[in-house]
Amino acid sequence: MRVLVVEDEEGLVNALRAGLTRAGYAVDAARTVAEATEKLAVTGYDLMILDIMLPDSDGLSLCRAVRGGEFDLAPGTDLRILMLTARSGLADRVRGLDFGADDYLTKPFALAELLARVRALMRRNVSNGSTVLQVGDITLDSARHLATRGGRTLSLTLKEFGVLRYLMSRPGHVISTEELLEHVWDENADPFTETVRVTVGTLRRKLTAEAGQSPIDTVIGRGYRLRADT
DSSP: OEEEEEOSOHHHHHHHHHHHHHTTOEEEEESSHHHHHHHHHHSOOSEEEEOSBOSSSBHHHHHHHHHTTOSOOOTTOOOEEEEEESOOSHHHHHHHHHTTOSEEEESSOOHHHHHHHHHHHHGGGSTTOOSEEEETTEEEETTTTEEEETTEEOOOOHHHHHHHHHHHTSTTOEEOHHHHHHHHSOTTSOTTSSHHHHHHHHHHHHHHHHHSSOSEEEETTTEEEEOTTO
16 A cells, blocks of 8 residues: 655655555555645655655645645545654644644654554555455464465565555455556555556465465556456
8 A cells, every 4th residue: 555654854764765665555654744745746646654844835734735635646546644744732632633734643652652553554444444354264463463365374475465455455356556556565666567467466476375376357458357256
C-alpha cells in the first residue's frame, strides 16, 4: 500500500520511512503542503500521514481541502488521513477529526502504535475488518507479516508480500501493472523497468511451489488477477 508522509522534520521523516517500509508499505514524503498537493494530484495514495505545523501552511487546511474536494486527487484515490502532530489538546483533536481526518495521533508516539493505527485504517476496505485476508487456501496476516498457502509458510520479500496483499484485497479483479506499481512501490521506482513483472513472477513461483498450481492469472494486455476460487 502507498503512503504519503507530510512532515518537515527530516529525522522523523526518515524514521517513519524506515518503520513503514519494514512493515511492507511503499512510502513517499512531502515537506510542505504545496509539495503534498502536487503528489496527491498524480499518485493514488492509500494513506496520508499528516503533520499540522508545516512551513507554508497547516495540515488542517490540507485535510479540509482534500475532504472538501477543493482540488482533484489522482484518479481512483481512496485516501485515508492520519494526523500526526504535537498538538495534543482536546480542541485540536476534535478539529482534526471534524476537518476530515480518519485518525489522530500525537507526538511523541510509539512506532508500534502508529503501525497498528495504519493497519486499522488500511483494512477499512476489507469487508470483515480483519488484518487477516483469506482467498482460497492462501492466508495473509498483515499484523504478523505472515503469508501461508495450504498451511505452509511462504517466504516472501517485502514487495512480494505487498503485491500479494494488494491482489488478495481485490480477488477476481484484473489489476494492471500500473496500479501495482502505484500502490506497492514508492516514487523512486522506475516505471519503465520490469520490476512488477519480475516480482509477480517470483511470487507466482513461490505460490506454485506450495500447491502445484499458480493462483495468479496473467490477463494479456491488462494485468494480473488472483482467482477468487484458488
